[in-house]
Amino acid sequence: MARKTGSHSEITGPKVRAAALNLFARHGFAAVSMRQIAREVGVQAGALYLYTKDKQSLLFDLMRAHMDELLATWSARPQRATPLEQLEDFARFHIQFHLDRPDAVFIAYMELRNLSDDNFAAIEALRRQYEQELEKVLEAGHAAGVISVPDTRLATMAVIAMLTGVNTWYREGGRLSQEAVAGIYWDMVRGAVGA
Amino acid sequence: MARKTGSHSEITGPKVRAAALNLFARHGFAAVSMRQIAREVGVQAGALYLYTKDKQSLLFDLMRAHMDELLATWSARPQRATPLEQLEDFARFHIQFHLDRPDAVFIAYMELRNLSDDNFAAIEALRRQYEQELEKVLEAGHAAGVISVPDTRLATMAVIAMLTGVNTWYREGGRLSQEAVAGIYWDMVRGAVGA
DNA sequence: ACATTAACTGAACAATCGTTCAAATCCTAG
């Protein structure tokens, strides 16, 4: 029978994904070799192919796992009543979720062009799905008359870009806590949508 | 003596930079080979080295030229009187300038990690300089009491991220003109900074 | 017409790439 306890594959598999995530984020997918990943894991390059079909799948799986977790975590949150409360929740959630996973976020935004056509379409669909979550909130707010934007789609893109931008400058241990940053950004989001 | 008229180097040089810009933007610096660039120019790979020291310099020169032009173009604009007018000008300028050069913008944001340490520092300094231009405007607006932000630096980063985000979705010939988009974004910027 | 030089070719260099696979090693079930 197959080994149950102490199986190496249950240790090496996650290590491969973790090493790939870290190296892809630091140097870019195309600039990282399978041998670099293997060295980081402490294994020969050939062994990686027990855990991934090829390099492309390694990238795609990391991206899809990230997007799946993003959508699942947002959907699992308790939903508050009013559109404005929901918008605040989205802003705070987005910042916290993204600041907690800088490497995965970086890859999901920067390595889209290294995906095959099929894989790109799949990731892009998930991203659109996430954007729809915000757009639904903005539309509800618009219908309720509590926010004022001339174009819901543009406002969606503007808010997401603004929030995701935090990842480019925020550093742990800086002068502001995550919560303080989220509070300030929530104020700016509210202003941007005229609420 | 050296040839003066009809010099090929005055044609091939720009063609090399244009091809590199386009290919780097489409596939990423690390994924593009010197031979691909040469093929696009219609020349053998060895000939590229008459126009660039190496591949790294090619990337760096493209980035620095972009940042230099960005700073120079902004500085050359006539400066209006009030902070709010200056903020509006910045928002409209940023969107127009960036939408007009999607490839260069893409590279300048995505390929920073492929720069050597020295080159990275140089580009980063230029970026900081550009951010300072916006921050000065926001500080002036804050001093004049016409805008209301708890943190000028955060507002700077938020506004720039929001504006640059247009490049990720805007497509020529879409349902909105550049001017219409710029107008809507200017409204959102104004709201975000409480003006 | 000739000498000069810019512009480019085409081949070569060592290094590294992603991927495969037979053989070796490790660990557990029986």
Place this chain on the structure above:
DNA sequence: CTAGGATTTGAACGATTGTTCAGTTAATGT
């Protein structure tokens, strides 16, 4: 203790990488 599957090694494959350079081509000033 042993059989057998899980796990990994280590070498090898052809292809491609950035870069160099001696030699060829083409256009110029005199």
